[in-house]
Every structure is written in structure tokens, then in C-alpha cells.
Amino acid sequence: MTDLTGLTAIVTGGASGIGLATAGLLAARGARVGVLDLKPEVEQPLTGYRADVTDDASVRAAIAAAAEHLGGIDIVVNNAGIGAQGTVEDNDDAEWARVFDVNVQGMVRVTRAALPHLRRSSHAAIVNVASIAATAGLPQRALYSATKGAIVSLTLAMAADHLGEGIRVNCVNPGTADTPWINRLLANAADPAAERAALNARQPTGRLVTADEVAAAIAYLASPQAGATTGTSLAVDGGMQGLRLRK
Numbered sequence: 001m002t003d004l005t006g007l008t009a010i011v012t013g014g015a016s017g018i019g020l021a022t023a024g025l026l027a028a029r030g031a032r033v034g035v036l037d038l039k040p041e042v043e044q045p046l047t048g049y050r051a052d053v054t055d056d057a058s059v060r061a062a063i064a065a066a067a068e069h070l071g072g073i074d075i076v077v078n079n080a081g082i083g084a085q086g087t088v089e090d091n092d093d094a095e096w097a098r099v100f101d102v103n104v105q106g107m108v109r110v111t112r113a114a115l116p117h118l119r120r121s122s123h124a125a126i127v128n129v130a131s132i133a134a135t136a137g138l139p140q141r142a143l144y145s146a147t148k149g150a151i152v153s154l155t156l157a158m159a160a161d162h163l164g165e166g167i168r169v170n171c172v173n174p175g176t177a178d179t180p181w182i183n184r185l186l187a188n189a190a191d192p193a194a195e196r197a198a199l200n201a202r203q204p205t206g207r208l209v210t211a212d213e214v215a216a217a218i219a220y221l222a223s224p225q226a227g228a229t230t231g232t233s234l235a236v237d238g239g240m241q242g243l244r245l246r247k
Contacts, residue, residue: 003223005030007123008070010063012036012053012110013080014046017179018129021211022077022218029219031075034066036110053080053106056113063113073117075222078107079129083181084143091143103147107154118167125222126162128155128171129214132237135173148173152233159231168230170221175237178208203238204245 009026013019014035027033027045040048051062081103118124134148159169176199189195217236235241
């Protein structure tokens with residue numbers, strides 16, 4: 001499939017996990033793709049640009065470089081984010097500010113810098129990466145869940161604000177995905193095998209979501225095939241959000 005031929009895309013946090021899978025899929029479908037990351041070590045046909053989403057000047061410089069090199073920007077995938085564990089009392093104010101700065105304000109900075117380029121596109125799309133944590137109460141994820149819930153609300157507001165400019169805005173809500181971050185959490189667990197089994201069992205499909213499955217959903221929302229879709233949150237969670245199966 002080459003439905004993205006002639007389009008350009010940037011993917012934040014695109015050097016690993018869901019971001020890398022998404023960047024690779026967009027490129028395979030014909031897009032010219034720039035990866036924005038703290039360590040943008042990627043292989044051709046992807047092009048890396050160093051960016052810290054907590055630093056507005058860094059973001060603006062990376063966006064400008066990508067737009068000049070790629071020939072504009074048609075698609076923005078706001079994927080960069082960090083995790084957080086604990087209840088509402090387990091993280092101090094500084095940690096709450098830090099995680100919101102990356103997960104929410106980072107998307108604001110990237111989108112703000114990309115909007116002038118998106119307005120010049122005949123096919124402009126933004127896809128934000130949220131989480132099942134935005135729609136389901138998960139234990140020990142208060143701070144993380146708060147940021148992901150904010151992303152869903154931000155997606156709706158952005159979709160309303162920019163529809164008249166021809167810019168579609170959607171988000172994906174992945175379930176627990178088999179990514180480097182999850183693998184690091186499992187490695188630090190007292191019983192990694194038991195913890196992985198518990199995470200598998202939590203999703204009705206009985207397994208973790210793959211990065212490629214999330215990437216496929218992002219690519220659809222970013223593509224012309226989703227031209228009538230905006231302000232939507234697409235769950236890619238193995239049924240975790242809506243299904244209640246009997247054991």
C-alpha cells in the first residue's frame with residue numbers, strides 16, 4: 001500500500017517502541033518521515049532530528065529542519081511520552097509537573113510549531129497517542145492516567161479548533177503494549193514472569209498489544225482513508241476498555 005506517497009510526516013519519540021513502528025509503517029506506505037527524539041538514531045529511509053519536547057526552542061528548531069528537509073509537514077504523530085507509577089500521594093509536585101510537561105505540554109509544543117506547515121497542507125492530520133489509562137481506572141497509575149486523560153480532552157479541543165483549517169485531529173488509546181518501557185518495568189518486578197502473565201490476562205485477548213498493531217491504527221487515522229474521521233479516540237487495547245468476559 002502506498003496511500004501516503006507524496007506526504008510528509010513527523011513522529012515524536014520515534015526512535016523506539018510504538019514511535020519507531022509507526023515511523024517505519026508510514027515510510028513503507030510512501031511517506032517521507034522525520035523522527036524527533038532525544039536520541040534520533042534511526043536508519044534510512046527515516047531521518048532523525050534531535051528534539052526535547054520539554055524545550056520549546058528545541059522543538060521549533062527540529063520542526064523547522066524537518067519541514068525544510070522533507071518539503072513541508074502533512075502529518076504529526078505526537079507519541080513522545082514517559083511513564084509514572086504510584087497512587088495520587090506517591091509523587092511530589094515536581095514529578096507531577098515533569099510528567100505533565102513531557103506527556104501533555106510536549107504535544108502542545110510540537111503541534112504549535114507544526115501548525116503553520118499543516119495549514120499549508122491539502123491533507124493535514126494529527127494523531128495523539130493516549131492510553132487505556134485515560135478510560136479505565138488502573139492501580140498505581142494516578143499521575144500517568146491524569147496525563148493520558150488530558151490528551152483525550154486535548155484531542156477533542158484541537159479537533160474543534162482546527163477542523164475549519166482542514167486539519168483533522170484524533171488519538172489512539174493503546175492497551176498494555178509490548179514495548180521497551182514495559183519490558184523495563186517487568187525486569188524490575190519481583191517475579192517478571194508472573195507480572196507479564198498478569199498483564200496478559202488483564203486484556204481480554206489474553207496477550208499484550210504489539211507496537212505494530214498500534215502503528216497500524218495510527219497510520220489509518222493519519223491517512224486520506226480517514227478523511228471523515230476527526231475528534232475520535234480509537235482503542236487498540238485487546239478489548240480491555242469495553243469487554244467484560246466471563247471466566
